[in-house]
Every structure is written in C-alpha cells, then in structure tokens.
Amino acid sequence: MEYIDRLPAMDLMRSEKMMLVQLIIPVESAHRAVSYLGELGLLQFRDLNDDKSPFQRTFVNQVKRCAEMSRKLRFIKEQIHKAGLTPSPSPAPQPDIDLEELEIQLEEHEHGLIEMNANSEKLQQTYNELLEFKMVLQKAGDFLLSTGSHVATQETELAENIHVNDDYAETSSLLEQVGSNFQEMLPGPSNQTGVRFISGIICKSKVLRFERMLFRTTRGNMLFNQAPTDDQILDPATNELVEKIVFVVFFSGEQARVKILKICEAFGANCYPVAEDTIRRRQITREVLSHLSDLETTLEAGLRHRDKALISIGFHLAKWMNMVRREKAVYDTLNMLNFDVTKKCLVGEGWCPIFAKTKIQEALQRATTDSNSQVGVIFHVMHSVESPPTYFKTNHLTNAYQEIVDAYGVAKYQEANPAVYTIITFPFLFAVMFGDWGHGICLLLGALFLIAREKKLGSQKLGSFMEMLFGGRYVLLLMSLFSIYCGLIYNEFFSVPFHIFGNSAYRCRDTTCSDSRSVGLVKYQDTYPFGVDPSWRGSRSELPFLNSLKMKMSILFGIAQMNLGIILSYFNARYFGNSLDIKYQFVPQMIFLNSLFGYLSLLIIIKWCSGSQADLYHVMIYMFLSPFEDLGENKLFWGQNVLQVILLLLAVIAVPWMLFPKPFILKRLHTE
Numbered sequence: 001m002e003y004i005d006r007l008p009a010m011d012l013m014r015s016e017k018m019m020l021v022q023l024i025i026p027v028e029s030a031h032r033a034v035s036y037l038g039e040l041g042l043l044q045f046r047d048l049n050d051d052k053s054p055f056q057r058t059f060v061n062q063v064k065r066c067a068e069m070s071r072k073l074r075f076i077k078e079q080i081h082k083a084g085l086t087p088s089p090s091p092a093p094q095p096d097i098d099l100e101e102l103e104i105q106l107e108e109h110e111h112g113l114i115e116m117n118a119n120s121e122k123l124q125q126t127y128n129e130l131l132e133f134k135m136v137l138q139k140a141g142d143f144l145l146s147t148g149s150h151v152a153t154q155e156t157e158l159a160e161n162i163h164v165n166d167d168y169a170e171t172s173s174l175l176e177q178v179g180s181n182f183q184e185m186l187p188g189p190s191n192q193t194g195v196r197f198i199s200g201i202i203c204k205s206k207v208l209r210f211e212r213m214l215f216r217t218t219r220g221n222m223l224f225n226q227a228p229t230d231d232q233i234l235d236p237a238t239n240e241l242v243e244k245i246v247f248v249v250f251f252s253g254e255q256a257r258v259k260i261l262k263i264c265e266a267f268g269a270n271c272y273p274v275a276e277d278t279i280r281r282r283q284i285t286r287e288v289l290s291h292l293s294d295l296e297t298t299l300e301a302g303l304r305h306r307d308k309a310l311i312s313i314g315f316h317l318a319k320w321m322n323m324v325r326r327e328k329a330v331y332d333t334l335n336m337l338n339f340d341v342t343k344k345c346l347v348g349e350g351w352c353p354i355f356a357k358t359k360i361q362e363a364l365q366r367a368t369t370d371s372n373s374q375v376g377v378i379f380h381v382m383h384s385v386e387s388p389p390t391y392f393k394t395n396h397l398t399n400a401y402q403e404i405v406d407a408y409g410v411a412k413y414q415e416a417n418p419a420v421y422t423i424i425t426f427p428f429l430f431a432v433m434f435g436d437w438g439h440g441i442c443l444l445l446g447a448l449f450l451i452a453r454e455k456k457l458g459s460q461k462l463g464s465f466m467e468m469l470f471g472g473r474y475v476l477l478l479m480s481l482f483s484i485y486c487g488l489i490y491n492e493f494f495s496v497p498f499h500i501f502g503n504s505a506y507r508c509r510d511t512t513c514s515d516s517r518s519v520g521l522v523k524y525q526d527t528y529p530f531g532v533d534p535s536w537r538g539s540r541s542e543l544p545f546l547n548s549l550k551m552k553m554s555i556l557f558g559i560a561q562m563n564l565g566i567i568l569s570y571f572n573a574r575y576f577g578n579s580l581d582i583k584y585q586f587v588p589q590m591i592f593l594n595s596l597f598g599y600l601s602l603l604i605i606i607k608w609c610s611g612s613q614a615d616l617y618h619v620m621i622y623m624f625l626s627p628f629e630d631l632g633e634n635k636l637f638w639g640q641n642v643l644q645v646i647l648l649l650l651a652v653i654a655v656p657w658m659l660f661p662k663p664f665i666l667k668r669l670h671t672e
Helices: 002-006 027-040 060-082 099-144 150-154 156-162 174-185 204-217 254-266 278-334 354-370 396-408 419-434 437-452 454-458 464-471 473-490 542-575 579-610 616-625 640-659 661-671
Strands: 018-026 195-203 223-228 233-235 240-242 244-252 338-340 345-353 378-382 506-508 521-523
Touching: 018 027, 018 354, 027 278, 027 345, 027 354, 060 099, 060 278, 099 195, 099 223, 099 233, 099 244, 099 278, 195 204, 195 254, 204 223, 204 244, 204 254, 244 254, 345 354, 354 378, 396 419, 396 464, 396 473, 419 473, 419 542, 437 454, 437 464, 437 473, 454 464, 464 473, 542 579, 579 616, 579 640, 579 661, 616 640, 640 661
Parallel strands: none
Antiparallel strands: 018 345, 018 378, 195 244, 223 244, 233 240, 338 345, 506 521
C-alpha cells in the first residue's frame, strides 16, 4: 500500500481540488468581470439571492431587455426561413456594437418587417380578390353568353383577346334555358325578368355541401352551375395553393336571394357582381386584368425589397444571437450576486479549482483595467464546511466518456472517476457484442471523417443527431478499432469468414467426401494462428461452439468489470479514511462475488484449457442443491467438492455480513 501511495496522482482519476472564493466587485467593472470569468469557464457562482423571486433581483430589467431582443431575433430568423433564405455570416469583418445600439436596430428591423408583412398581406389579399373576380367573370360569362345576338358576334374577337384559353362550346343562352325552366314552374305567361342570379367562388372541398344546402334551403327552386378555375389560388392564411370552383346560382324572389347570400357567407364563399351585358362585362374584365398586372409588379418589388432586407440582416444574425445570449447569461449571473448599496459594489461567492486561481485573478485584473475602474476586484479565499462541487478537467477525447458516466451519476467530490476506465471498457465491450471488421472499417471511416473536419464542424450549428455524432467522434473511433480487432478474432467480415492468417486446420475426413460441411471435419495441422478457424462457419457444430465461446467470454469480462468496481470502492474508502466501508462492504462483496461467479469463471478457464466435456450448468446448480454429492464426470480438478462447500459457506456468511452490521453501526454513531 505504501508503494501505491507513493505513485503520482493519475490525471482525471479524481476530481480537481476546489476552493470557495469571495469576490467584491465595483459596480463599474462588474459586467466586464463576470463576462471575462464566463469566457474563462472556471468559476461556479453560488446564488446568494435564492430567497428572492426573479422579479425582485437587481438586474431584472436588463434580463427582460435581453429576453425581448431574443424574441425579436427569433422572429427575424423565422422570417428568413419562411422566405426560403439561408442566413450566412458576412465575409467582411463586422464592427462591434453595444447592447443599446443593437436594441435600437432590432426594434427598427422588427417594425420594418411587420410593416412589410402587413402591406404584403393586404396586397396579396387584393390580388387574390381580383384574381377570383377575373375567374368569375370568365366562367360566369360562359354561362350567360348569348350567341343569338349579333352583338355577341361583333365582340367575339375582343372575347378571344380577353379570355385566353376559354372554350365557347355553348350554342344557346343558358339564361334563356333557365327562363324556360322557370316558365314551366311558374303559372301564367313567361316572365324573364323574374329570374336573377348570384355568382361567386368557393373552395372545391366545400362545393358539394354548399350545393346541397342551397337545394334544401330553396326547396329545389334554383339552378346551380359550377366550373373549376384554371389556376390554383394562394391562401394567405396557410400560404398554400388551393383549388376553387366558380358557381352561378339562378333563382327567383327576394327571400331566396337573402337566404343564398347568408349561405355563401356561412361557407366562406366570395360573391362578385357580374354584368349581364356582354360589352360591360368585357370592359370590367379589361380593368381587372390591368389592375392585376399592376399588383403583380408591386408584389414582386415588395418581395425583392423584403428579401434584400432579410439577407442584410442575416449577415449579422448569428453574431447578434450570440451577443444577446451572452449578455443575458451575464445579467443572470449578476443577479446571483449581492448588491451593496452603501459601498456601491457587488459581493459574490463561488467555487473554482485551485489551479485556476491565477487565471481568475488575471481575468479580474483585466476587467478592472478595461473598465477604467479606480478600485480593483477583491479576491478572497473562504473556508467552507459544505462539500465542494465535482469538476473534472477534460479534453476532446475524454469529454464524451465523462458525459456518458455523468448521465448515470456524477461522482462525489474527490471520488474515483469511473470515466478513466470507461475510455477503454465502453468501446471494448461494444466490440465484444458487435465485433465485425467489415462494419468496423465503415465505422472507422465515419469517425475519421468527423475528426478530420473537426474545426469546420465545430464552428457550425448542427442538428441534434449530427451534434451527438460529432460530440462522440472519439468514442466512435475507439469503438471502430476494437470492432476491427474483435472482428478479426471472430473472423467475421460482414458475417463472412476469410482465410486471412493461413489455411484452416481442418479438412474432410475422407478424400472422396463431397460435402464436408454435413459429414464433419478432422484436424490435420496446427491450430489456426489467430482467431476462430473459418471452417467452423457452416459446420454442424457452429452454433454451439460460437455461442459457447461468446457467452462464456462475456461472463469473464462481466465478472472482471464487477470486480473492478468493487476494487474502486476500496480505494475510495481508503482515500476518505472510511474503515467501516472496507470491513463491512468491500470485504463481504468480494467474498460473495468471487465465491460464486468468480468460481464459475475459474471453471470456464479450466474447461477451456483441459478440453473437458463437463457440464458447468450441472456443476453450478447442484453446488446449491446437493453440495456434498459426487460430481462424477463433471469433476474438473482434485478437491473440487471440498472447495465448493467452502465457497458456498463463505457466500452464505457474506450476505448477513454485508447487510446488517453497517446500518446498526451507523445508527449507533449517529446517536452518539
């Protein structure tokens, strides 16, 4: 033990030694001091205002301002993504700005974007209305067109110029047909002027229910004509293209008109007036087309202006978001400090590693100089009875393994760190389970790619999955290397064996054998030099052999790892001077584990070395059921029966030894 004590301390084996410090910071240099300490990342402040709510703290207004600026930045980012643009940092160096100037700029940008969005929505709504009006004029004109009049003949050329791609297949006036239908329905002579119509446009998904409702409301005293629009219309609410239907409802009577208009309003149908006079309808269509052309030009110009503004903001977006996030973190930290009004200073306490004392003092001195403060920051080391926090100094390689261990539980202050052993055991046990040197090579190439582009990927914002892969790049590297190693031992390349290290040690027992796989093989030369002989693959005994090999090997590694954990508990107890844990925890745990499972591991190794056919299941089961029974053909070495009885007694004794003394002793010590 003295030899072990003289060994130098292993880096990362135990957490860094910490000290509690007190900082007395003048108000004028408080912001810079906290900002510089945050960049250093070696001081953990304690919250001295935990009895106050967030709204009762000193810098609550500054925190609210930062939160509001974060909201504006998120709004701008959403607008950039909504416009289909990609924010990218400016290649030219950007001048630094303070928080107040950034707040003013963000207010202007947000107000400008909201105003541009409102104008764009109004213009888009007007454009949609005019587009719908144009479609209603075109389709309703087909229903009302009269080819019997010489006026329609004279205006055919005008109609072809206005209604592009319209097909006039009607040979008689639908209005006349509707009139004749109503003449059959109404008593007395025909009254053409009593038939009226309402035209409009509605979503295609609602047209069936709309027509059914109209029919039931008017009791069938109407004629419903519909035609699909040539183009889809952009819905400003969902920003998606929707299909719509143009309809014309012919009816008679004022009451029917009121009912139809209410139904149109309920179904969200837009009604537009259509003149019966063909010349007037052509004139209105020309005016609508002119307005549509003007609106298209205005909308395109507005979108170009908006995209240009968003691109200019996108150059600074990442920098501004980092700046606001950093400022908010600074003010959140300042709210953890006590504000002394009389001395105009802030008092803070925090934990830091002992090795970082000089770096922290240099950062505080730099903050005092940069803020032109007449009074420096007072750095005072305090004594504390509470347990310090755990801090491990990690690097790119060890950080991922430390996070894996911390996900299960953080070690106590100065306790042995399992991450030291996890660096090897985690990727190696992965390889034991999934060893295949073909898959290992693929995993190795992926890990090398992430490591080679470490600087570039580290400066980019990645997705959650890619960020996880990049953070564990060195874990993937060791996993791939161990997978290749175990894959060579298993002789598996994408589950296919290869004769890498020479010819197989087995061959067909007979030269005339045609199917050596089913008949069996005999050994004719020395054992295969490395790993599993490829002849095992496909043989009748492949499954029992390989399953036995991997299962028993897993047992050996599992028992070894459990022993390692118990041994670490011994060094922890010895380091903290806790003899109670050594006597009543470490010793009975080692006895119990190795009396049963350690003995099983010994039997596995002896069976491998001797080539015995003993059934280890039978040995372990009857060790408990019939400890004095003769083992017979399952006996592996002399004195095995006596040893089993001794180990069984030790295991039985270790259980109460491990469970009962320690709680009673702790209770007695607590009472005293």
